[in-house]
Amino acid sequence: MPFQIVREPIAGPLSFARSDDAAILTQAAVLLAIGAQLRGDNKRFRVASGGPAASATIPDEELKLLGLPPLGESLGRIDSAHNRQLLFSRYKLPIPSPAVLTETVIEDLNVFTGVAKTHFTEGSSKSAIDLMEICLRHRNELVRVSAAAAYSEHSSELDRLIRILDAGTHSTENLVRSIAATALTFAAPDNARLKEMQGIARQSGATGAGHTTMLIHGTWAQNSPWWQPGGDFHTYILQSVRPDLYSKQDRFGWSGGYSDAARALAASDLVTWVQNHKEQGLDLITHSHGGNIVFLATQNGLDMGELILLSCPVHVPKYQPDMAHIHKKVVSIRVHFDLVILADRGGQRFNFPGITENVLPIWFDHFATHNPDVWRQHNVPAMI
Amino acid sequence: MWVLKAIGLFLAAAVWRLTGSRRFGALLIRALSAKNENLKNIAGILIVRAGKSAEPLLQDALHRRENLPLTLSLLADLGDRMVEKEIQPFSTDQDPKVAEAARQALRVLASNR
Numbered sequence: 219m220p221f222q223i224v225r226e227p228i229a230g231p232l233s234f235a236r237s238d239d240a241a242i243l244t245q246a247a248v249l250l251a252i253g254a255q256l257r258g259d260n261k262r263f264r265v266a267s268g269g270p271a272a273s274a275t276i277p278d279e280e281l282k283l284l285g286l287p288p289l290g291e292s293l294g295r296i297d298s299a300h301n302r303q304l305l306f307s308r309y310k311l312p313i314p315s316p317a318v319l320t321e322t323v324i325e326d327l328n329v330f331t332g333v334a335k336t337h338f339t340e341g342s343s344k345s346a347i348d349l350m351e352i353c354l355r356h357r358n359e360l361v362r363v364s365a366a367a368a369y370s371e372h373s374s375e376l377d378r379l380i381r382i383l384d385a386g387t388h389s390t391e392n393l394v395r396s397i398a399a400t401a402l403t404f405a406a407p408d409n410a411r412l413k414e415m416q417g418i419a420r421q422s423g424a425t426g427a428g429h430t431t432m433l434i435h436g437t438w439a440q441n442s443p444w445w446q447p448g449g450d451f452h453t454y455i456l457q458s459v460r461p462d463l464y465s466k467q468d469r470f471g472w473s474g475g476y477s478d479a480a481r482a483l484a485a486s487d488l489v490t491w492v493q494n495h496k497e498q499g500l501d502l503i504t505h506s507h508g509g510n511i512v513f514l515a516t517q518n519g520l521d522m523g524e525l526i527l528l529s530c531p532v533h534v535p536k537y538q539p540d541m542a543h544i545h546k547k548v549v550s551i552r553v554h555f556d557l558v559i560l561a562d563r564g565g566q567r568f569n570f571p572g573i574t575e576n577v578l579p580i581w582f583d584h585f586a587t588h589n590p591d592v593w594r595q596h597n598v599p600a601m602i
Numbered sequence: 603m604w605v606l607k608a609i610g611l612f613l614a615a616a617v618w619r620l621t622g623s624r625r626f627g628a629l630l631i632r633a634l635s636a637k638n639e640n641l642k643n644i645a646g647i648l649i650v651r652a653g654k655s656a657e658p659l660l661q662d663a664l665h666r667r668e669n670l671p672l673t674l675s676l677l678a679d680l681g682d683r684m685v686e687k688e689i690q691p692f693s694t695d696q697d698p699k700v701a702e703a704a705r706q707a708l709r710v711l712a713s714n715r
Contacts (some may be wrong), residue, residue, distance in 0.1 A: 473706035476679045479714045561647040585639045
């Protein structure tokens with residue numbers, strides 16, 4: 219059963235005393251946010267984008283809603299076994315043998331509430347580590363998987379966390395599978411389970427029409443001719459690069475609006491369009507925020523083949539692909555110092571596993587990447 | 603060269619934000635009709651980022667039917683449901699592109715609820 223929609227998270231450590239959907243989702247959010255804080259994601263993103271707090275990976279106001287204390291970056295891995303021994307002693311829990319480390323579930327919610335209270339009061343990297351450690355033994359798999367995802371860059375016991383994430387990829391709950399698979403792509407990109415998942419999804423994607431490529435425009439380009447049948451870029455791609463380019467008039471289009479709401483709506487429409495046209499597994503060539511719409515669509519379950527991103531503004535983690543749903547490669551093509559992306563306050567390069575970056579020897583021009591002359595001159599087809 | 607004009611747009615947006623002078627906002631509105639897509643997009647993004655203060659300028663442009671259908675989309679991008687009634691009449695506009703943009707704008711605004 220999917221989780222119920224949460225209108226407002228439960229602030230503070232109280233969520234750890236409960237086991238309803240809102241509480242479980244809040245606990246997962248707290249753990250993932252702590253992981254991001256310890257990794258210094260916000261600091262890194264602000265430096266990369268030159269942006270203010272509003273463009274941080276996790277906006278400050280959302281951290282405040284969760285009631286989370288600020289937490290400094292903490293690099294390196296801690297001795298998890300030693301830390302666990304101290305933590306379990308404090309709560310009089312049986313200390314597992316390090317030789318056979320089985321994750322016995324802790325049933326007493328007071329233990330989780332106690333550790334959470336300490337973290338919300340102290341706000342130290344030590345208290346954060348304790349919370350992640352104890353939540354690896356939570357009864358709920360979403361909480362366990364979120365704890366393992368958050369802890370994977372800080373624990374000395376990576377294999378143990380990979381086992382939890384691997385188990386999470388078998389969950390019947392889509393959200394748990396997505397978090398587990400995404401975390402695995404960072405923690406263990408060569409993990410066999412990831413390859414297996416891609417294989418399963420590829421088979422299901424192959425039930426669609428098969429080889430189709432489609433263009434998706436970016437912001438305010440819904441009436442631009444370049445991406446539509448007969449347009450210069452559409453014609454070039456159809457004649458010289460992808461003879462399977464979708465050319466019917468009922469091709470997918472979206473509002474082109476410059477807002478999160480417009481993109482979310484477009485992502486949902488794209489999933490519906492692909493289902494209605496039985497085009498699961500199609501390849502997509504996107505321009506600008508069209509790429510972020512596809513990222514959102516993969517999170518909504520869109521199964522696709524290759525993804526070619528042209529001048530895509532980087533807004534990870536707000537917009538990031540669910541790689542478990544992309545069955546071929548993801549290639550990004552862009553120019554140096556894109557001025558439209560600068561205005562958008564997006565990042566200029568992806569640093570995301572599975573996305574290959576290609577920067578053309580062109581400066582500033584956001585629209586150069588869908589110019590047929592640029593494709594010919596710089597041999598872009600060889601990059602995809 | 604368009605890059606110099608783009609830098610001018612960034613400067614105009616900064617001065618607009620600092621002084622609140624509509625004159626600088628109007629420069630961005632004017633750039634929406636630029637032939638260069640980069641200038642048009644940069645102006646649009648800077649206008650949306652200006653938030654509520656951009657609304658009267660866009661409403662004026664809407665009444666003058668300037669830069670339609672882009673102006674309709676920008677008004678929706680600001681996310682203020684108060685503009686719904688101003689967008690509504692355009693959903694039956696004779697120009698199918700304007701009518702479609704108005705319908706899409708209303709849909710985006712509705713999804714924001």
